[in-house]
Amino acid sequence: MTTASYRIRPAGPDDAAFLADVTLTATRAQGRLPADFDEADWRGGFEEWSLESIDDPATDLNVIELDGRPVGRLRISRTPGSVELNGIQLHPDAQNRGIGTAIITELQSEAATRGVPLELHVERDNPNARRLYDRLGFTKTGEDGAEDVMQWTQLWNAAVAKRYDTPGTGMFAPEVLGPTVDRLAELADGGRALEFAIGTGRVAVPLSERGVPVSGIELSNAMIAELRTKVDETAIPVVVGDMSIVRAPGEFSLVYLVFNTISNLLTQEQQVECFRNAARHLSPGGRFVIELWVPELRRLPPGTPATVGVAEPGYILLDTYDVLNQHVVSHHFHFGEGTQAELGRTPHRYIWPAELDLMAQLAGFTLESRHADWTGSPFTADSPSHISVYRLSTT
Numbered sequence: 001m002t003t004a005s006y007r008i009r010p011a012g013p014d015d016a017a018f019l020a021d022v023t024l025t026a027t028r029a030q031g032r033l034p035a036d037f038d039e040a041d042w043r044g045g046f047e048e049w050s051l052e053s054i055d056d057p058a059t060d061l062n063v064i065e066l067d068g069r070p071v072g073r074l075r076i077s078r079t080p081g082s083v084e085l086n087g088i089q090l091h092p093d094a095q096n097r098g099i100g101t102a103i104i105t106e107l108q109s110e111a112a113t114r115g116v117p118l119e120l121h122v123e124r125d126n127p128n129a130r131r132l133y134d135r136l137g138f139t140k141t142g143e144d145g146a147e148d149v150m151q152w153t154q155l156w157n158a159a160v161a162k163r164y165d166t167p168g169t170g171m172f173a174p175e176v177l178g179p180t181v182d183r184l185a186e187l188a189d190g191g192r193a194l195e196f197a198i199g200t201g202r203v204a205v206p207l208s209e210r211g212v213p214v215s216g217i218e219l220s221n222a223m224i225a226e227l228r229t230k231v232d233e234t235a236i237p238v239v240v241g242d243m244s245i246v247r248a249p250g251e252f253s254l255v256y257l258v259f260n261t262i263s264n265l266l267t268q269e270q271q272v273e274c275f276r277n278a279a280r281h282l283s284p285g286g287r288f289v290i291e292l293w294v295p296e297l298r299r300l301p302p303g304t305p306a307t308v309g310v311a312e313p314g315y316i317l318l319d320t321y322d323v324l325n326q327h328v329v330s331h332h333f334h335f336g337e338g339t340q341a342e343l344g345r346t347p348h349r350y351i352w353p354a355e356l357d358l359m360a361q362l363a364g365f366t367l368e369s370r371h372a373d374w375t376g377s378p379f380t381a382d383s384p385s386h387i388s389v390y391r392l393s394t395t
């Protein structure tokens with residue numbers, strides 16, 4: 001990783017003292033050292049931890065150099081589902097020169113290329129760092145002790161949000177939305193509904209117009225901004241954050257998560273947490289409804305980890321599978337008459353219905369019904385997707 005005059009190189013055992021030094025200097029300059037701080041004790045622990053990190057293949061611990069001089073520390077972890085920025089500290093002399101911004105921008109482009117989110121934690125008593133992450137488009141997705149958890153993802157940005165709605169056609173066609181809203185209104189059973197990943201309100205707005213009080217949780221401020229062009233927060237209140245973590249006020253008889261969006265959570269752990277979070281919002285006997293596609297593993301020829309989902313004039317959908325990590329990346333190619341195409345990629349963790357039922361069971365749900373669509377067609381071995389209704393016990 002190299003731009004302008006800074007360089008990033010892997011840390012070695014000889015760097016342990018410097019890494020402790022720069023972290024301490026940066027934290028002290030921000031006035032964030034506790035009154036009872038024991039410097040010798042802290043340095044010993046930090047150096048030992050740095051040496052362990054250098055030996056840990058899951059962690060990438062680096063020294064940031066400016067004009068050949070070490071000026072900072074950068075710790076990154078890479079998992080199949082994310083890039084995690086575990087720490088970045090710059091000596092005060094090297095701050096305000098755009099180095100932090102440049103490094104984070106590079107990590108954003110790495111995450112975008114891999115189609116995964118960039119995640120980080122920021123101490124709540126570090127407003128400068130928080131301002132930087134806000135400016136770079138990170139969204140708070142949860143809390144972890146004294147830190148906020150933040151995430152940046154290239155998906156669902158302002159451009160995507162602006163062209164998401166297709167009134168009257170596609171996923172907004174009355175024949176798609178009508179049965180969806182009818183069934184959800186019935187399942188709400190006179191109570192309040194909460195939509196996880198509410199987006200621009202494709203479903204929530206007509207459901208609320210039907211008289212069902214609806215709230216939402218949503219990660220993308222850009223998607224919420226589009227929703228706000230239709231209804232204000234008194235009509236449909238929304239909490240910004242990760243649907244597997246954050247709490248929306250109140251108790252609900254229905255939580256629903258449609259349009260395959262549970263697969264946007266890229267680990268099994270997050271998906272199970274999403275079920276647990278649904279359970280936390282529901283009153284006894286409440287329902288959690290999931291709309292999800294059935295993974296097309298039977299269409300994968302041996303040795304060819306991809307399927308063509310759609311091939312029509314102007315659009316090709318190619319899904320590439322990583323069956324080891326249970327990931328699929330959908331590649332959407334849009335093109336016109338010329339030779340150029342526009343590519344958009346969305347990563348998912350696919351879930352077989354049986355695994356979904358087990359996740360539900362772990363969170364205290366049982367399967368009440370599974371149909372192939374919102375009108376109640378039978379679910380068969382050939383159904384491409386399903387509407388699964390899970391129910392919390394009534395006690």
Ligand SMILES: C[S@@+](CC[C@H](N)C(=O)[O-])C[C@H]1O[C@@H](n2cnc3c(N)ncnc32)[C@H](O)[C@@H]1O
Nearest residue numbers: 156197198199202218219220223242243259264
């Ligand atoms: C396919 S859209 C669905 C939006 C809406 N539910 C609908 O049916 O039109 C997916 C939405 O999920 C949101 N999303 C993705 N991951 C999320 C998460 N972990 N927590 C909350 N929202 C998330 C995205 O920002 C996006 O708005």
